[in-house]
Amino acid sequence: MFPSNSTHYREWRAAKLANYPMHVDELIVQIGGLIAPDSASLAAIRSSCRRANMAIYSCRDTAADRKSILAFAAQFGLRRIDHHLCANDDGVAELTVTSDGDRGDYVPYSDRGLSWHTDGYYNEASVQVRAVILHCVQDAATGGQTALLDPEIAYIRLRDANPAYIAALEHPACMTIPANVKGGREVRPAVSGPVFSSDQAGGALHMRYSARKKNIRWRDDRATVAARACLAELLADDTGPVLRYDLQPGQGIISNNVLHDRSAFEDGPSRKRLLYRARFFDRINS
Numbered sequence: 001m002f003p004s005n006s007t008h009y010r011e012w013r014a015a016k017l018a019n020y021p022m023h024v025d026e027l028i029v030q031i032g033g034l035i036a037p038d039s040a041s042l043a044a045i046r047s048s049c050r051r052a053n054m055a056i057y058s059c060r061d062t063a064a065d066r067k068s069i070l071a072f073a074a075q076f077g078l079r080r081i082d083h084h085l086c087a088n089d090d091g092v093a094e095l096t097v098t099s100d101g102d103r104g105d106y107v108p109y110s111d112r113g114l115s116w117h118t119d120g121y122y123n124e125a126s127v128q129v130r131a132v133i134l135h136c137v138q139d140a141a142t143g144g145q146t147a148l149l150d151p152e153i154a155y156i157r158l159r160d161a162n163p164a165y166i167a168a169l170e171h172p173a174c175m176t177i178p179a180n181v182k183g184g185r186e187v188r189p190a191v192s193g194p195v196f197s198s199d200q201a202g203g204a205l206h207m208r209y210s211a212r213k214k215n216i217r218w219r220d221d222r223a224t225v226a227a228r229a230c231l232a233e234l235l236a237d238d239t240g241p242v243l244r245y246d247l248q249p250g251q252g253i254i255s256n257n258v259l260h261d262r263s264a265f266e267d268g269p270s271r272k273r274l275l276y277r278a279r280f281f282d283r284i285n286s
């Protein structure tokens with residue numbers, strides 16, 4: 001639950017900062033495999049998600065297919081999957097370098113870096129992405145590192161810097177994503193919304209964000225400009241709370257859609273990076 005009352009907020013803030021991992025290794029939980037992990041592993045993943053809104057699981061059995069990702073997700077109450085544009089029929093996307101059709105037009109399906117964002121920041125309010133599983137089948141020959149930051153830590157840092165930043169980022173017209181038009185057809189309408197909101201079901205903090213320079217229209221006032229600069233500084237700070245990790249085959253990240261980026265990578269002749277990604281409208285039942 002995300003507190004609105006100021007006394008509760010101070011208590012929540014102190015507990016959050018005291019428990020937040022100092023090092024990415026604190027997020028790692030060893031599990032047998034994706035199908036029917038034991039209860040101690042599930043409890044450890046839930047505990048990490050309560051602490052940092054994410055966990056990195058590491059499977060001893062590295063065999064995984066799209067079905068096993070969905071079975072694993074269901075253990076955490078993640079059932080309502082986002083069937084977005086480039087996913088397969090089951091809703092699980094395969095992130096790999098491709099020049100095929102629709103997918104070839106998007107950066108996630110290239111070897112380029114991806115700037116900081118939360119998934120589905122362009123989704124309408126009724127279909128916000130609350131949780132994501134990213135499972136590594138094959139890592140790249142070089143690069144492809146993931147950086148991670150819990151949105152609750154970003155919120156605390158921004159509110160500490162200036163409470164007016166929070167008000168600016170909670171404005172319902174703070175961030176607008178123009179319509180996605182392909183071949184003269186509108187694939188998705190323009191979407192406006194706040195960066196920070198509190199989830200109607202349960203009151204958890206929700207964050208929509210993209211650091212992309214193109215295709216985002218920001219509300220043009222001083223507080224929003226300053227708030228964005230403050231957030232960009234936090235995300236670029238190598239000595240700050242950002243955690244970085246190189247996912248290995250059989251490892252994955254389960255999160256309440258935390259902030260993340262991806263560095264550019266290069267595939268090898270027999271080493272083609274492949275990640276499964278599933279997005280859910282549910283939050284992790286931790």
Ligand SMILES: [Fe+2]
Pocket residue numbers: 117118119260
């Ligand atoms: Fe993403």
